[in-house]
Amino acid sequence: xxxxxxxxxxxxxxxxxxxxxxxxxxxxxxxxxxxxxxxxxxxxxxxxxxxxxxxxxxxxxxxxxxxxxxxxxxxxxxxxxxxxxxxxxxxxxxxxxxxxxxxxxxxxxxxxxxxxxxxxxxxxxxxxxxxxxxxxxxxxxxxxxxxxxxxxxxxxxxxxxxxxxxxxxxxxxxxxxxxxxxxxxxxxxxxxxxxxxxxxxxxxxxxxxxxxxxxxxxxxxxxxxxxxxxxxxxxxxxxxxxxxxxxxxxxxxxxxxxxxxxxxxxxxxxxxxxxxxxxxxxxxxxxxxxxxxxxxxxxxxxxxxxxxxxxxxxxxxxxxxxxxxxxxxxxxxxxxxxxxxxxxxxxxxxxxxxxxxxxxxxxxxxxxxxxxxxxxxxxxxxxxxxxxxxxxxxxxxxxxxxxxxxxxxxxxxxxxxxxxxxxxxxxxxxxxxxxxxxxxxxxxxxxxxxxxxxxxxxxxxxxxxxxxx
Numbered sequence: 001x002x003x004x005x006x007x008x009x010x011x012x013x014x015x016x017x018x019x020x021x022x023x024x025x026x027x028x029x030x031x032x033x034x035x036x037x038x039x040x041x042x043x044x045x046x047x048x049x050x051x052x053x054x055x056x057x058x059x060x061x062x063x064x065x066x067x068x069x070x071x072x073x074x075x076x077x078x079x080x081x082x083x084x085x086x087x088x089x090x091x092x093x094x095x096x097x098x099x100x101x102x103x104x105x106x107x108x109x110x111x112x113x114x115x116x117x118x119x120x121x122x123x124x125x126x127x128x129x130x131x132x133x134x135x136x137x138x139x140x141x142x143x144x145x146x147x148x149x150x151x152x153x154x155x156x157x158x159x160x161x162x163x164x165x166x167x168x169x170x171x172x173x174x175x176x177x178x179x180x181x182x183x184x185x186x187x188x189x190x191x192x193x194x195x196x197x198x199x200x201x202x203x204x205x206x207x208x209x210x211x212x213x214x215x216x217x218x219x220x221x222x223x224x225x226x227x228x229x230x231x232x233x234x235x236x237x238x239x240x241x242x243x244x245x246x247x248x249x250x251x252x253x254x255x256x257x258x259x260x261x262x263x264x265x266x267x268x269x270x271x272x273x274x275x276x277x278x279x280x281x282x283x284x285x286x287x288x289x290x291x292x293x294x295x296x297x298x299x300x301x302x303x304x305x306x307x308x309x310x311x312x313x314x315x316x317x318x319x320x321x322x323x324x325x326x327x328x329x330x331x332x333x334x335x336x337x338x339x340x341x342x343x344x345x346x347x348x349x350x351x352x353x354x355x356x357x358x359x360x361x362x363x364x365x366x367x368x369x370x371x372x373x374x375x376x377x378x379x380x381x382x383x384x385x386x387x388x389x390x391x392x393x394x395x396x397x398x399x400x401x402x403x404x405x406x407x408x409x410x411x412x413x414x415x416x417x418x419x420x421x422x423x424x425x426x427x428x429x430x431x432x433x434x435x436x437x438x439x440x441x442x443x444x445x446x447x448x449x450x451x452x453x454x455x456x457x458x459x460x461x462x463x464x465x466x467x468x469x
Contacts, residue, residue: 033212033225034270035263036248037424040221043258044093044101051186052091058184059107060086062176084118085110093185097218100130100144105184108153120153127181131192131215131222139192139211139224141185146178191426198231199422201271205278206231209424220251221260226424228267230274237274240320242266261423265323271421272321272332280416281321285313285408289400291342297396300389304350305342313404314339314347318354323361327440330361332374332413337385338405352386353397359410363438367430369420374410 039047063083090106107123128144182188198206208229215224225248230237246264251257275281292308295301319335334357341349360375382398384391423431 032227032242033246033248033264034228034242034267035209035246035261035424036223036225037262038221038223038248038251038260040251040257040259041095041219042256043221044095046258047186048091048093051184052088054186055091055105055184056086056088056107059088062180063109083109083111091184095217095219095221096128100128100217101222103127103129103181103184122151122153124149124151125177125181125184127178129182130217133211133214137210138189138196139215140189141182141187141192143178143181146181148177187426191428194427195424201230201419201421202275202278202280202416204233205274205280207271207274207421223248228270230270232274232278237277239270240266240273242269265325268323269320272323275416276317276320281317281413283313283315283409283412285315285404285412287311287313287340287401287404289404294400297400298389298392301350304348304389309342311340311342312344312347313401313408314341314349315355315405315409324358325438325440328438330363330438331378332359332361333357334359334409336409338401340401350388351384351392351397353401354383354385355401355405356381357405357409359413363436365423365431365436366420367432368423368425370423371420372417374413374417377406377410380406 063086085108087108088105089108090104092104094102094104096102103125105123105125107125109121109123111119111121125146125148127146130142130144132140132142134140196208196210198208201207208231209226210229212225212227215222217223230239242264244264244266246266248262249260251260287310289311290308291301291305291311294311295305315336315338317335318337321335322333324331324333334355336355336357338353338355339347339349340351340353341347357377358379359377362373362375364371364373380402382394382402384394384397425431
């Protein structure tokens, strides 16, 4: 049975040693992004579309309520019947480059200003919004400007015309509508705060995405730069310095993408480095060989073991794994030292071998998790590192060890990676129907649907999330 060597006292020792060694690695002196996202104009349109039911519910609670007379303070009848129904007819979000967003909402109201009389009213809300960073590092949606207007609707059999009522405009309590206008959208500030939550990678390793600055608004969309941090056993891991500065790629103008998530190659380097520091990749691998079987090939082993006992392989990384991208293909370079021995609980090693392997990688996204799984070993190089049984030819080592390593190393890597890595997202949103295309040097995830978890999917909606390395 496969098992990972990361339990009990050995785990604590390995973790402490790994953390100590990580302090010797040059860390980033300044904060710099390694991933980010772009919400495109089509994504804003989709967000407005899925926000309409939420907006209607919020307005209905605010207007059809005992405090509704605040909206029409001069109305003589301070009861729930003042505003009988609320229906959002139009809701749109548009970009204001270098400034923020413009929210436009049209709401039909059925108003009872006096007993036995009803009026159809149109409430229009025009608000400018922008995103700020709080001192705690969270994003906050802030209202820059807000103007609500109220118009009486007069209809005939064939047409409907609007007659503006300055008296009604004056009766609107702006202080009632505008301070909470941002809550009309589906991502109130409580959900924006979830973007910076810590997400588990393994039981003792967490990932966190931190905004480096307030988002930038342009004709291409809303762009946010993020820095990824990893924690092991509650301690932040100093990460290696990225050799190449990362900036968000320009979105493809012809793409129907609603959202582009971009991850630099350094993001994956940091991920694997943190898992290594957590001891997640230290492996104990059972071998089908026994000491007697190996003694037939390596004669000096006969003097080490008087009894025939199973052979065990212990593999540790002598250097951090590295992802390599080519067109249509991703691979993980592994740099292992494998100790070959017998005995339990302390392994009596008689041969140590350096093994360099390249494992094909499969990438997928389900819900908000990106899964990385190792496929077959595509390339390998093996050399003798140390021996207590004299010289051992490389060809013999390959014959004895490679079949087991080629089968077990990907399997045990997948035990670690099976839970996936949670992508940056706000709570209650999920990504589905993802098609991943690997380029050099980036990966694109095409998501045909990204929706609130509580909502049913919209027909004919195409939302793309592009994840680029």
